[in-house]
Amino acid sequence: MAFKPTSLRDLIAHGFDDIIDVRSPAEFAEDHVTGAISLPVLDNEERARVGTIYKQQSPFLGRKIGAALVFKNAARHIEGPLAQHEGGWRPLVYCWRGGQRSGSFAWMLSQIGWRSEVLDGGYKTFRRLVTAMLYDTPLEYRLIMLGGYTGTAKTDLLARLAARGVQILDLEKLAGHRGSLLGETKEGQPSQKMFETRLAMALSQLDPAHPVVVEAESSKIGRILLPPSLWAAMCSAPWIDISAPIEARARYLVQAYDDILSDTDRLTEKLNVVRRHRGHAIVDGWMALIAEGDKVGLTRALMQEHYDPSYNTSMKSVKRDFLAQISVPDLSERGQEDAADQIAEIVAQANSI
Numbered sequence: 001m002a003f004k005p006t007s008l009r010d011l012i013a014h015g016f017d018d019i020i021d022v023r024s025p026a027e028f029a030e031d032h033v034t035g036a037i038s039l040p041v042l043d044n045e046e047r048a049r050v051g052t053i054y055k056q057q058s059p060f061l062g063r064k065i066g067a068a069l070v071f072k073n074a075a076r077h078i079e080g081p082l083a084q085h086e087g088g089w090r091p092l093v094y095c096w097r098g099g100q101r102s103g104s105f106a107w108m109l110s111q112i113g114w115r116s117e118v119l120d121g122g123y124k125t126f127r128r129l130v131t132a133m134l135y136d137t138p139l140e141y142r143l144i145m146l147g148g149y150t151g152t153a154k155t156d157l158l159a160r161l162a163a164r165g166v167q168i169l170d171l172e173k174l175a176g177h178r179g180s181l182l183g184e185t186k187e188g189q190p191s192q193k194m195f196e197t198r199l200a201m202a203l204s205q206l207d208p209a210h211p212v213v214v215e216a217e218s219s220k221i222g223r224i225l226l227p228p229s230l231w232a233a234m235c236s237a238p239w240i241d242i243s244a245p246i247e248a249r250a251r252y253l254v255q256a257y258d259d260i261l262s263d264t265d266r267l268t269e270k271l272n273v274v275r276r277h278r279g280h281a282i283v284d285g286w287m288a289l290i291a292e293g294d295k296v297g298l299t300r301a302l303m304q305e306h307y308d309p310s311y312n313t314s315m316k317s318v319k320r321d322f323l324a325q326i327s328v329p330d331l332s333e334r335g336q337e338d339a340a341d342q343i344a345e346i347v348a349q350a351n352s353i
Contacts, residue, residue: 002120003092008129008204016092016117017085022105023095023123031193033094033119033126034201039077041070041101063100070104078112090115098122127193130200134227140208143169143233144323144347147216148242150180150307151249151256151299153331153339154215157242160340166347167212174198177222179215181306182260182270184222195224211351213240213343218314238321238350240343244328244335246303252331253299261295278306323350 005011011033019036021028024047028038042050046069054062091109095101098121109116119125133139146154155178158168172179176189190198206212214234219226226234244252260267267290275283282305289298324346328339 001117002098003117004120005125005129008133008200011126011129012201012204014092016090018089018091019119020091020093020105021095021123022093022101027096027123030191031123031127031197033123034197036094037081039081039105041073041077041095041105042066043073046073066100067104070101071108074105074108078108082109085114087113088115090117092117092119094119094122094126096122097124126197130196133200133203134196134229137229139203139229139233141203141206141233142208142211143237144211144213144350145216145234145237145239145320146213146242146343147239147320148244149249149311150303151246151253151331152242152244152328153252153256153336154242155256156336157340157343158213158215160336161213161344161347164340164344166344167206167210169199169202169206169212169214171199171215171217171221171226174202175221175224177224178257179217179221181274181302182257182267184260184270186259189222189224192224196227199227199230211347213347235318238323240323240346241320241325242328242339243325244331246300248329248331248335249303250296250300253303254295257299261298264290274306282306 003014003016005014019033020039021032021036022039022041023032024040024042024044025038026044028036028040032038050062050066050069053065091106091114093102093106093109093116098118102118102122106116106118121128146157148154155170155172158170162168172183175195176185176187177183178185189195214237216239217226217234219231254261260270268287271283271286271290285305286298286301289301324342326339326342328335
């Protein structure tokens with residue numbers, strides 16, 4: 001049998017015990033259905049070899065050699081990671097286009113007695129559903145932007161809003177980047193396709209009838225580009241602006257960016273990138289603060305000489321519709337909790353309009 005989803009919500013509510021991706025490890029690493037487990041029936045080298053034989057020698061020979069490899073690898077999966085499953089296990093299997101790799105593996109599982117099905121059209125069907133949401137149609141959600149200077153704890157406030165039952169979309173988490181000059185994490189960013197999968201699946205679990213709070217970002221987070229439907233919705237969304245004293249912001253950034261602030265080599269490399277933009281005198285001043293180990297002084301200087309000017313420039317380029325402007329005296333636990341309470345109330349009022 002073939003499972004034929006018509007929307008991403010169908011996939012979220014698929015009802016299968018597991019989703020199995022039988023594509024090669026490289027294909028899986030680039031992108032995959034959220035929650036899928038990787039059980040490749042051809043590894044990267046085998047897939048390349050079979051494809052070459054298929055094209056350069058003969059399709060028959062390619063299929064014959066491919067079949068032998070598929071069943072050999074499938075047997076290893078059955079004896080290994082799948083050995084503990086009982087007779088009622090119901091997996092959904094997919095490959096690139098729902099063809100021979102997934103069909104062969106699902107058939108073998110069904111001969112054992114497991115209730116396996118194939119995703120109709122394979123990964124390509126899933127990818128079409130993702131691109132339809134993010135590229136082909138306007139976003140159906142009402143967004144509220146959470147804006148403010150760097151260091152106003154916007155990302156932490158999103159988590160506090162979620163704990164209060166407010167719908168949020170954490171783009172920086174999905175993109176694996178904190179959205180600034182020093183925003184790169186050691187874990188690195190996903191591929192563009194993987195980000196879009198994460199984004200589409202996150203959106204599919206939200207209720208369009210209620211607002212969604214999103215941290216204000218540029219159209220690019222690190223090397224990830226925001227899809228057009230999301231960016232259009234963000235550009236037209238109303239704002240809640242957060243402000244806080246620069247000393248509070250500096251102390252907050254020392255904690256939030258401790259990983260890179262403690263890695264002198266990586267920090268120096270990142271800051272040297274903006275010499276042409278900010279000038280040698282300013283960047284040399286930052287380097288002196290790094291040498292002194294003055295993290296608070298460095299984050300203060302970065303905000304005054306880089307982050308805040310950039311933010312002010314971006315704010316002049318587009319007219320914003322402000323729902324509210326909230327001033328947070330400090331960014332302690334209590335200060336963030338009070339700010340989250342205020343934001344949640346504003347969102348609730350916006351939802352009743």
